[in-house]
Each structure stands twice: as structure tokens, then as C-alpha cells.
Amino acid sequence: MSRKSSDVYMVSGGVTKFRKADPSRDFRLRVKEAFDYALNDINLTVSDIDGSVSCYFSDHFMRQVMAGAMVQDYLGLNPKPSKRLEGGGATGGLALQSGYEEIASGRMGVCAVLGFETMSQVNTWKGNEFIALASDTDFDYPVGGFYTGYYAMMARRHMYEFGTTVEQFAMVSVKNHANAMHNRFAQSPMKLTVEDVRNSPMVSTPLTRLDICNMSDGAAVAILASEEKAFEICDHPVRISGIGGGTDTMRLSDRPFGEVPLLPNEKKSDYSGLRYPGVHSFRAGRMAAIEAYNAAGITDPSDEIDIVEAYDSYSSAELQAYEDLGLCKYGEGGSFIEEGKALLGGKIPVNPSGGLIGAGHAIGATGVMQSVFLFWQLQHSIKKHFGSEKAQVSNARKGIVHTHAGTGTYEAVTAMEAVR
Amino acid sequence: MTTNPKARIEEIEGSRVVTNVDPLIVKEHYEINYLHSYGQDSEFFRQLGKGKLMGSRCRKCEYVYATPRGHCMFCGSETQWHELPLEGKIHTYTTCYSGSESFLNEVPFHLVMVEFEGVNSLFMGRLIGADEEDIEIGMKVKVKFRRNLQFSATDVYFVPDAP
Numbered sequence: 313m314s315r316k317s318s319d320v321y322m323v324s325g326g327v328t329k330f331r332k333a334d335p336s337r338d339f340r341l342r343v344k345e346a347f348d349y350a351l352n353d354i355n356l357t358v359s360d361i362d363g364s365v366s367c368y369f370s371d372h373f374m375r376q377v378m379a380g381a382m383v384q385d386y387l388g389l390n391p392k393p394s395k396r397l398e399g400g401g402a403t404g405g406l407a408l409q410s411g412y413e414e415i416a417s418g419r420m421g422v423c424a425v426l427g428f429e430t431m432s433q434v435n436t437w438k439g440n441e442f443i444a445l446a447s448d449t450d451f452d453y454p455v456g457g458f459y460t461g462y463y464a465m466m467a468r469r470h471m472y473e474f475g476t477t478v479e480q481f482a483m484v485s486v487k488n489h490a491n492a493m494h495n496r497f498a499q500s501p502m503k504l505t506v507e508d509v510r511n512s513p514m515v516s517t518p519l520t521r522l523d524i525c526n527m528s529d530g531a532a533v534a535i536l537a538s539e540e541k542a543f544e545i546c547d548h549p550v551r552i553s554g555i556g557g558g559t560d561t562m563r564l565s566d567r568p569f570g571e572v573p574l575l576p577n578e579k580k581s582d583y584s585g586l587r588y589p590g591v592h593s594f595r596a597g598r599m600a601a602i603e604a605y606n607a608a609g610i611t612d613p614s615d616e617i618d619i620v621e622a623y624d625s626y627s628s629a630e631l632q633a634y635e636d637l638g639l640c641k642y643g644e645g646g647s648f649i650e651e652g653k654a655l656l657g658g659k660i661p662v663n664p665s666g667g668l669i670g671a672g673h674a675i676g677a678t679g680v681m682q683s684v685f686l687f688w689q690l691q692h693s694i695k696k697h698f699g700s701e702k703a704q705v706s707n708a709r710k711g712i713v714h715t716h717a718g719t720g721t722y723e724a725v726t727a728m729e730a731v732r
Numbered sequence: 733m734t735t736n737p738k739a740r741i742e743e744i745e746g747s748r749v750v751t752n753v754d755p756l757i758v759k760e761h762y763e764i765n766y767l768h769s770y771g772q773d774s775e776f777f778r779q780l781g782k783g784k785l786m787g788s789r790c791r792k793c794e795y796v797y798a799t800p801r802g803h804c805m806f807c808g809s810e811t812q813w814h815e816l817p818l819e820g821k822i823h824t825y826t827t828c829y830s831g832s833e834s835f836l837n838e839v840p841f842h843l844v845m846v847e848f849e850g851v852n853s854l855f856m857g858r859l860i861g862a863d864e865e866d867i868e869i870g871m872k873v874k875v876k877f878r879r880n881l882q883f884s885a886t887d888v889y890f891v892p893d894a895p
């Protein structure tokens with residue numbers, strides 16, 4: 313269905329360890345560290361890069377506009393082409409897709425995607441406020457002003473529609489904190505129980521402190537290349553087999569109650585009586601998945617996908633994503649985690665890196681970080697980068713990266729596939 | 733000739749707050765006033781003062797939104813104002829124990845999304861007059877209005893309907 317474009321590969325990646333605060337250096341130097349890591353991994357030099365896409369979420373966190381230009385400058389990429397891309401929490405995921413487009417269009421042979429965010433310069437509550445400015449400031453921000461509150465209401469409705477439990481949400485948190493223990497870049501490795509998660513301070517019912525990711529300072533870089541370039545500069549390139557995007561209403565209250573956009577392996581009768589998306593599911597995620605799967609030739613994601621890096625800003629959001637992404641049917645997200653299918657060693661490991669909950673969330677860097685982690689999984693180079701083989705998914709051939717903005721207002725899903 | 737090699741910058745009394753020496757971290761303050769227009773949604777905020785909650789109804793496809801929307805998201809047609817009923821049901825809810833800096837003095841507070849009879853979409857607001865454990869999906873609520881208008885979406889709120 314989609315127009316045939318030139319194949320695009322990811323050839324290298326780098327991330328800084330995400331930290332709650334990293335004041336010893338600024339965002340430019342953090343990106344430089346991730347960029348040099350990526351260059352050194354395949355012996356590239358700055359002169360090999362044809363241009364860049366930079367991305368960060370909010371100008372408020374640093375009160376520096378055009379920070380992307382400062383990164384371009386610091387890395388020595390001037391006077392090559394560059395632009396900044398922003399799309400809420402999906403910023404990194406969208407920027408990766410923008411880099412894909414630079415290559416697919418034939419404009420660039422090698423493109424660097426530069427993600428970063430510095431969230432530590434304001435206190436956590438001010439940070440929550442800046443994030444909440446990404447909700448409708450006339451209607452939603454004044455009454456709630458708190459993204460955890462919005463996601464909590466979505467989680468509550470998911471429980472009502474499908475019988476999902478708070479313990480099932482907590483299992484996602486337990487899994488991701490545990491997976492982070494095998495990832496030296498992760499901010500919050502922890503061995504927890506479901507009880508620990510439920511007993512941590514309540515933030516917004518039913519979500520507790522441990523159901524929620526942390527804000528971070530961090531940077532991540534992905535280097536993409538055309539097919540011709542990829543095999544010349546990299547021994548183990550990974551093909552980006554499809555990109556997909558979806559959107560939904562800015563106000564959660566405006567979401568319609570219609571029908572589920574079906575994946576090839578689903579039938580209309582699977583969802584008779586389900587009013588969709590309402591506020592229980594993310595239509596944008598489903599649309600992004602459909603587009604990416606279509607481009608990648610994936611007809612049954614529950615069978616064909618080996619690994620997922622999903623946007624778990626909240627434990628509930630990861631569980632909801634299992635369904636939006638078609639890893640299971642709508643309503644089966646709770647049993648998917650409870651039966652261990654999302655665990656390392658499970659049917660489809662989700663966030664073997666630890667995800668946002670385990671590895672941290674430096675918004676603009678996050679989607680790029682997720683992509684780098686997936687890239688390493690598909691390269692089977694996790695041991696080299698994480699310092700441990702334990703997080704390596706042994707059969708990883710096909711995977712997806714999933715990112716969210718707003719209450720699923722923009723979503724980006726990118727499919728990748730090992731070629732060697 | 734107006735050059736003056738002995739020129740000195742004016743010294744400022746006091747100095748900026750330094751919170752750390754290495755790396756050097758200084759405290760900066762930032763404040764701004766916006767003259768914010770509600771534009772085509774202005775009538776919604778004015779009507780709250782008259783005790784009316786206004787949604788919108790598509791002139792063409794007749795979809796009814798519980799929120800102001802100048803144009804329909806399905807067919808692109810212009811909408812007209814549509815007065816919502818003053819009672820509805822809770823579609824989903826949460827109690828926030830934390831929040832953004834501006835709201836910290838208000839926690840804990842309840843957020844609800846409300847469904848109205850004959851209306852196709854929801855409305856988000858605060859619920860007062862109920863304890864966390866009393867709130868449930870399907871619970872009937874009434875629409876209330878702040879008397880001293882703030883011309884904010886918080887001029888409308890919900891309370892539990894009498895049992």
C-alpha cells in the first residue's frame with residue numbers, strides 16, 4: 313500500500329546514563345558523549361555525517377530556545393543541514409522517523425538523530441507543571457494540571473471496561489525495575505514486589521509513585537544510513553522496516569466512542585459492544601501500529617514480533633500498549649503481563665532494557681534511547697553495551713519502538729528488523 | 733571626543749544566589765503576564781457566570797460535544813452552542829495526592845470525567861463534596877458554578893447528586 317522508498321538502516325547508537333540531575337555538564341556535552349559513543353562504535357568521524365535532526369520536548373525546562381542549534385554547533389556539524397523536532401513525549405520517536413525520512417528521500421546518506429532533555433533545573437512539581445502545559449491550557453490544565461491524573465483516569469476506565477487490576481499494573485513496574493538491573497545505563501534498577509509498588513505513596517489513584525517513571529537529565533543519539541552506506545560503514549546494520557504515526561484529540565474528553573481500527577489478525581466480532589477508544593485505550597497507538605506493521609509486512613504482531621521497547625511513562629500505559637500494539641487483543645493486557653508474556657524470557661519481552669520506569673525519562677532523549685536499546689537487541693550486542701548479557705533477548709529478529717505524547721495525542725511506532 | 737577608558741560598570745547591590753560552586757549553579761527567577769484571549773470559546777466562560785454549561789453541536793452531522801469546539805472534528809462544519817444538562821454520571825475519576833506546583837496547595841483533589849445524557853463526548857472537571865472511597869464510575873453528579881467568577885475552567889465543578 314505504501315509508496316516504496318529506499319531502505320533505511322540504523323547503524324549505530326549511543327546513550328548517556330540517565331540521571332535525576334547531571335549538573336556537571338550541560339546538554340551539549342551530554343549529547344557529545346552519546347554522539348561520540350555512537351561514532352566510535354563503528355569508527356565513524358563527524359565528516360561522515362550528512363546532517364542531523366535534533367529533538368527536545370520543552371523550551372521551558374532550560375529556558376533556552378533553539379537548543380538544537382547549540383548541539384549542532386557543539387558537535388561540529390555546522391554548516392550541514394539540521395532541524396529541531398518536537399512532539400511531546402513522542403519527541404524522540406518522531407525525530408527518529410524524521411531521520412528515517414531524510415535517508416528514505418535520498419537527501420542524506422548518513423543522518424544523526426540527537427535527542428536530549430535537561431529536567432533537573434526545576435523542582436519535580438514545576439516539572440510536572442511544564443509537562444502539563446502539553447495539555448489544553450484553557451480546559452484541562454486549569455482543573456487537573458497533572459499528567460499522572462489524566463493517565464490515572466484512563467487506567468481506571470481500563471479497569472472498569474476489562475477487569476484489569478492494580479496488581480497487574482504493578483507487575484509492569486516490578487518487571488521494568490528488575491530488567492533495569494542488567495542495564496548499566498539505567499537510572500532506577502530495583503528489585504521490587506507487587507506489594508512494594510502498591511505500598512509506595514499514592515500519587516493519583518490508582519497509580520502509586522512506583523507506577524510512574526522518573527524525570528531525568530540525559531541524551532541519546534541514533535545514526536541512520538541508506539542501504540548503500542549502511543553496509544559500507546557498519547558490520548551489523550539493522551533495517552528500519554516501517555514507521556507509523558497516529559494522533560488523537562488534545563482533550564481527553566473529546567475522544568470518540570466508535571469502533572476499533574482492526575489489525576489483520578483481528579475480526580470485528582472480537583470487539584462487539586466495545587466503544588472505542590473512549591478514554592480506556594490509545595487510538596493513536598493503534599493507528600501508528602497499523603501503519604508501521606503494514607509497511608513492515610507484519611500481519612500478526614502477536615506472533616511475529618520478538619521484542620518491544622514500549623512507552624511506559626506509567627505502568628498502566630505499558631499494559632494498555634500491549635493491546636494497542638496488538639501483542640494481545642483489547643482486554644487481554646492484564647493477563648498478558650500476569651502470565652509472564654512480557655517478561656524477559658516470555659513470549660514477547662517488553663522493555664527488557666527497563667523502559668522509562670527502569671531506565672529513566674529525559675523526554676526528548678527517551679524515544680531515541682528506546683530505539684538505541686532495540687537496535688542493540690537486534691544486533692545482539694547487548695552484552696557489549698549493557699555490560700551484561702542477561703537482558704539480551706535471544707531470538708530477537710523483529711522488534712518495535714513505541715512512543716507517546718500527551719494522553720496518546722501523538723504516537724510513533726517504528727519497526728526494526730535484523731538483517732544479519 | 734566622548735571615549736572614556738576609565739568607564740566602570742555600575743555595581744549591583746547584593747549578588748545572585750549561588751547554590752553550588754563547582755559546577756557553578758546560580759538561581760534564576762522568571763515571571764511573565766499573558767493577555768490571554770479565549771477567542772471563539774469566550775462564550776463558554778461568560779455563560780458559566782449565568783449558570784450554564786455550554787457544549788457544542790455540529791450543524792451538519794449533529795454530533796454533540798460536551799466541550800466548546802468551533803468546528804466539528806468529524807465533518808469540519810461549524811458548530812452551534814449547545815446547553816448541557818446540569819446533571820451527569822461519572823465516566824472515570826482519580827484522586828490526585830500530588831500535582832504541578834501551581835496546584836500543590838489544593839491536593840488532594842478529585843478529577844472526574846462526566847458523561848451527559850444526549851451528549852456524545854465527555855467533560856473533565858473537579859468533584860468536591862465526596863470522599864475518595866465514595867466515588868465510583870456511574871455515580872450521579874450535579875454541575876455547580878463558582879459565584880465569584882475566575883473566568884477559568886474551574887468556574888464549573890461537580891458535586892455528588894443527592895442519594
Ligand SMILES: [Zn+2]
Pocket residue numbers: 790791792793794795804805806807808809
Ligand atoms: Zn459534524
